[in-house]
Amino acid sequence: MAAVRAVHYINQFFGQIGGEEKADIKPFKQDGPVGPGTALQKALGSEIEIVGTIICGDTYFNENIDTASQEVMDLMAGYQPQMVIAGPAFNAGRYGMACGAVCAAAAERFSIPVITGMYEENPGADLYRKQVYVVKTGNSAAKMRDAISAMSKLALKLARGEELGTPAEEGYLDKGIRVNIVFEERGSARAVEMLLKKLKGEPYQSEYPMPSFSRVTPRPPIKDLKHAKIALVTSGGIVPKGNPDRIEASSASHFGRYDITGIEDLTEDIFQTAHGGYDPVYANQDADRVLPIDVLRQLEKEGVIGSLHNVYYATVGNGTSVANAQKYAHAIGLELAQENIDGIILTST
């Protein structure tokens, strides 16, 4: 049997073209596997052949989603693909969005199986999981080996036309599809069994998992802004020049606190951003664009607010997990609670 013809989509980084500085390159093709595709090809064996690779810059793709998708599809068409594999994108947001969009477009245009791999919290996963098989991966390229193994297993099953098990068994994110299954025990018996386990405090698995929403109760409004003490907290990575606490450009492992007593304006000789997820030029030129100290000082002078707290907190939101972000927020909140703060302004990027 001839091998299934697969086309692989990767970004400029994994295509070994370059990092952020090359993120605006237009899509182009290269015959055969490239970068992670070489590992995929090894795992796929002789049943699936990666006949071509499409490489595209993440910025270019995300700023021109419609035209970029079209360009990628046209390049793919030249290879007469029978399957499209994209990524894995791990927790890279723009790469994840591109992988999802490429797979969705390929499924529509060529009516072929498509598969990608992402970390569960990648925004691309949420957006495209219903249309595309998104294999669960770790959150960074350090988990490449596991991702390749999981993606190739699913790709081989799809190529052979084998029936897939549940998302949990196959390692992909559920697509929201319901399938009838016949159980030996009837529903009431299963429900009682679950209830008994719950009452005993034993682990049990619901047959109808509920989505979990994180809800934050809004605080009561600030009644008297003229006498309120306002604090600033940012996930935009604004730090004193030189990044003294070495906050990571991505997946920050901590946050910093910085004294702004007497500082009226964040100028480029004393402040910068540590964030690695956006073009830092404009934030480095004038960090007030991300953390508006200048405007708040002005409001302080005008008497619109009582005062600006003399310490601000900063971390980098880029790739930082929700769990870690909650941990930092809790710690920052506890510190600010001791300072009799009336309100906090959170700024992002």
Place this chain on the structure above:
Amino acid sequence: MDMANQARIKEIAEKYGSENVVVVLGGAEAESAGLTAETVIAGDPTYAGPLTNIALKLPVYHILELKELVDPQVYEDQISMMEMVLEVDEIVAEMSNIRDELMKD
């Protein structure tokens, strides 16, 4: 391991020959030290950098493994502080696992 360092290691290994190069790491975590070691032995495990699919098989050690080879005064000045705060056993175990697994054959 970042792209620039991969390129540098590749260049040095080509210039002097793999048999004449030893890589010494100073990474603070076992996992990252392990990934770096893997990169210079078997190639870039993320398949993104210049060492993708290039197995240089360079001997690689963490500085914490080389204590006995270093002038005690230099070690005291430069390393001893970090030795107190790092998970030394974990790093050493990871380094020898990677070497055992990848340096054979």
